[in-house]
Amino acid sequence: MTGPTVIATTCPYCGVGCGVDVRISKSGEEVALQNVSGSPEHPANHGRLCIKGSKLAQTQQSQSRLLSPVMDGEEVSWQQAISAVAQGLKHSIAEHGADSVAFYVSGQLLSEDYYVANKLLKGYIGSANIDTNSRLCMSSAVSGYKRAFGADAVPCCYEDLEQTDLLILTGSNAAWTHPVLYQRIERAKAIRPQMKVVVIDPRRTASCESGDLHLALKPGTDVALFNGLLAFLDQHNALDKAYIQAHTSGFESCLDKASDWSVATVAEYCDLAEADVLAFYRCFAASDRAVTAFCMGVNQSSSGTDKVNAIINCHLASGKIGRPGCGPFSLTGQPNAMGGREVGGLATMLAAHLEFQNPEHRDWLQGFWQSPAMAQKPGLTATELVSAMESGQIKALWIMGTNPLVSLPDRSRVERALNNCPLVVVSEVAASNDTLKYAHISLPARPWAEKDGTVTNSERRISRQRAVLPPTGQAKADWQIISQVAQAMGFNGFDYTSPAQIFVEHAQLTALHNQGSRALDLSALTELTEQQYQQLEPVQWPVNSNYPQGCKRLFTDGKFFTDNERARFIALEVREPKQRCSTDFPFVLNSGRIRDQWHTMTRTGNCAELMAHQHSPFVAMHPLDAADLGIEAGQLMVLSSALSNGKVILELQLTQDQRRGELYAPMHWNNEFCSHGSIAHLYRADCDPHSMQPELKHAAVNLSRADFGAYGLLLSRQPLAVPALQKLADYWLKIPLAEGVCYQLASVSDSPKWHQAMAALLPTEQQLASHGQALNCLALDQQRLSWALFTDPTGPIELPLDWLNTELGNQTCDSEALSALLRRSPRQSQGRQICSCFGIGEQAILAAISEGHDSIGKLGQQLGCGTGCGSCKAELSALIDSSARPSVDPDKIIIQEAV
Known part of the structure; x- marks a missing residue:
């Protein structure tokens, strides 16, 4: 040892x-x-x-891992799998051409993995049909930056969030999606109380906790809001005319498009109070330094690129860029979405910020790779790939590290497309997910703890991802799998033995013919040794002779990467979202993340502690809308859209944080955790024309109460397989616990035979006990609870998860506990978990508040809640408010008029 x-x-x-x-x-x-x-x-x-x-x-759970290659349901050797993939790709190319092949990759890959995948498809197969799930989160930011700056170049650093006078969070619930950044913002505001924070979001989110003003604008109206800001700056002598004249182009036509958007017009169009719009505009005009940090709420739109450029226009017009505490700052969604953009992971770009539109760039890249073929035009983007599979154009698809059935819009269409594709290869960590069911060949990849390479974060900072555990089973690094397939196809140039070699090659490519003409430049890292790569410290690009230690901010000299080195203003029309509400579909559905879950829950969904905060897929609605429809919190609701494909069933939550006429649902749940929780069924594949990013924040939907005859709650020490659950109930929800699993069930029948089915599913030597004519029953295995089933004809059963977990953990079940279980009389529960860091429940917090600990600071001293990651502070504040000031309406927070 x-x-x-x-x-x-x-x-x-x-x-x-x-x-x-x-x-x-x-x-x-x-x-x-x-x-x-x-x-x-x-x-x-x-x-x-x-x-x-x-x-x-x-x-890090090895029991749920894909540990060996699988072909058509049978385990095979790596040699067989690599040969099958290589032969399948070669056959498709020979019969149907290079463009019949496509890769769909992920921001979960490391830069080295991304680089090799891009090199194989674009430089050796000769097709650009490689796209990434970053298309779903960051491509509008990419398009906006390129239109304005001539390069996909984020100008800011994290220090700017702390040094600014005005921070605008728009389309970003950073308190939950980027919690560590949000903590930095909170501390900066505590140190400098004069710093203002404006939150622009249709919903009142946890990020409003530190906000001075919340603009709950009508969804999709962002361009009008920022066009109005530009007009206001012009009308109130708040333009930086010297900066505009020296460093930009296109201002007059841009201002002409924006000039009609007065404060009153903006307020009416965006459904905001004039006073709030005016307060925001005055604050921006009066602030010497301003940062606008934006995320999915801006990008995931059919006008996402225009929204990004509307923001950039205001920063250029006021000279709030290229200085500390200034700039338009895209907060990246995934750990390596930026790295994927650097190495050409998007179908619309070449590697190292080289461009398809430039023939010289294509020649440079082919010469550098010494490759037999080079893609000559942009490839198919994510939603276009689906259409091409459905039509038969794509014959072979290789999916790496992502779960597109859950994340892409119009799930039923994606299912049809995958069913229609002759060869689907999936490189995956998990043994089972929604997409793997369509794979002809499954390849075991390495997860986070076993991966070695680099990632690039939102502020352009490259960091080493070092493996901390040896590979499990036969899992390989993605770059190894891709390289071995390339070699099996007969290609040279893929004889890598370490990620360091790939990184150095990538760095050399960024330096190719780059004398300051491209933003991405790692020329100072082109001679790294293996040891230097292992010891590489976090560094922000560019890293070159001018910035050997990296560069915090871009555009400090007012020079951009356009032909004339001037930033471009973009004249913008205001466009409505593509999917409109109607009598049949009267509600706007917004989507997003929740605090403790990540993407499609492959990792976080199996952690009981991370499920404790929000264990059910839900739809949030304003109480007055629910009252109009005669529905109540806790009921299961069926959501539908004009697509009419697939059934989505979500638990109803009521909150005044929602605007009336609008709904919100999380994007995480999938068919591994819920029979009907995937909201991808509801969204059309409507895309931004510039970025091809889907509109995943605006669907027109209807909802009605689910018609079930009986409801059940199953507590089991052993998890049930999905096929067994499908036979057991018409609706089911899986909730992992530390000691077992809890399932919520619903049946169309009013007398389901659940207890007989359970006895058959788990036929161990068990003692059955029942209560109420076997409507509630449980099984003991040597006096220890094996499973328990509770039923109710009226609605979903809610029992405290901490109590259920305790019952599973007990070594013996005495008669009193047995009787209590069957009567569904839970012991004292701590209630819904609020603080995941320290496991503090709602009841303990309310008790502490009643004892006088009536501030977040006092609660932290007493219980510890809010002192860890800080993500629970908004909920702590809400509990304090509801206990002490139940009549206060928190909808409006007004900034004092700026002087």
Whole structure:
């Protein structure tokens, strides 16, 4: 047994790019992950982690892993699998041409993985049909930056969020999606109370906790709001005319388009109070420094690129760019979405910021790779790939590290497309997910703890992702799998033996014919040795002779990457969302993330601690809308859209944080965790014409109460397979617990035979006990609870998860506990978990408030809640308000008029 070793790596969740210190121990050949903590030295997080990052050790579960290659349901050797993939791709190319092949990759890949995939398809197969799930989150930001700056170049750094006078969070619930950044914002505001924070979001989110003003605008009206700001700056002598004249072009035509948007016109169109619009405009005009941080709420729109450029226009017009505390800042959604953009992971770009539109660039890249073919035009983007599969144009698709059935819009169409594709290859960590069911060949990839390479975060900071555990089973690195397939296809140039070799090649490509003409330049890293690569410290690109230690901010000299080195103003028309409400579909459905879950829950969904905060897929609605429809909180609702494909059933939550006529649902749930929780069925594949990013924030939907005859709650020590659940109930929801699993069930029949089915599913030596003519029953295995079933004809059954978990954990079940279980009389529960860091429930918090701990600070001192990742502070504040000031309406917070 050797002493613990600490390995510095990075977090695999959002785009903050937090440094993580992982403590491991070794005993002979066994390596164990003991715990994780934030890296104090890493400049992205300075030792802090959110709840998801702090639970990384609990999400490394080998029992749910894909551990060997699988072909047509049978395990095979790597040699067989590699040969089958290579032959399948070669056959498709020979019979149907290079453009019959496509790759769909992920921001979960490392830059080295991305690089090799892009090189194989664009430079050797000769097709640009490689796109990434970053298309769904960041491509509008890419298009907006390129239109304005001539390059996909984020101008800001995280320090700007702390140094600004005015921070605008638009389309971003950073408190939940980028918690560590939000903590930095909170601390900065505590140090400088004069710093203002404006939150622009149709919903009142946790990020409003630190906000001075919340603009709950009508969905899809962002361009009008920022066009109005530009007109206001012009009308109130708040333009930086010297900057406009020296460093930009196109201002007059841009202003001409915006000039009709007065404060009154904007307020009416955006459904805002004039006073709030005026307060925002005055604050922006009066602030010397302003940062606009934006995310999915801006990007995931059929006018997402225009929204980005509307923001950029205002920063250019006021000279609030290229200085500390200034700039339009795209907050990246995934850990390596930026890295994928650098190496050409999008179908619309070449590697290293080279452009398809430039024939010289294509020649440079082919010469550098010494490749036999080079894609000559942009390829198919994500939604276009689906259409091409459905029509038969794409014959072979290789999916790497993503679950498109859950994330792409119009799920039924994606299902049809995958069914129609002759060869579907999936590189995956999990043994089962929605997409794997369509795979002809499944390849075991390495997860976060076993991956080695680099990632790039939202502020252009490249960090080392170091493997902390040896590979499990036969899992391989993605770059290894791709390289071996390339070699099996007969291609040279893929004889890599380490990710360091790939990174150096990537760095050399960024330096190719680049004397400052391209933003991405890693020329100072082109001669890294293996040891230097292993020791590489976090660094922001460009990293070259001018910036050997990296560069915090871009455009400090007022020079951009356009032909004339001037930034471009973009004249913008206001466009409505593509999907409009109607009498049949009267509600706007917004989508997004929740606090403790990540993407499609492959990691976080199996962690009981991360499920405790919000364990059910839900739809949030304003109470007055619910009253009009005669529906109540807790009921199961059927959501439908004009697509009429697939059934979506969600639990109703009521909150005044929603605007009337609008709904909100999380995007995480899938068919591994819920029979009808995937909201991808409701969204059309309407895309922005510039970025081809789907509109995933605006669907027109209807909802009605689900018609079930009986409801059940099943508590089981052993998980049930999805096919068994499908036979058991018409609707089911899986909720992992520390000691087992809880399932919510619903049946169309009013007398389902659930207890007989359970006895058949788990035919161990068990003692059955029942109550109420076997409507409630349980099974004991040597006096220990094996499973328990509760039923109710009226609605979903809610029992406290902590109580249920305790019953599963008990070694013996005495007669009193048995009787209580059957009567559904739970012991004292801590209620819904609010603070995941310290496991603090709602009841304990309410009790502490009643005892006088009536502030977030006092609650932190008493219970610890709010002192960890800080993501629960908004809910703590809401509990304090509801206890002390139930009549206060928190909808409006007004900024004092700026002087």
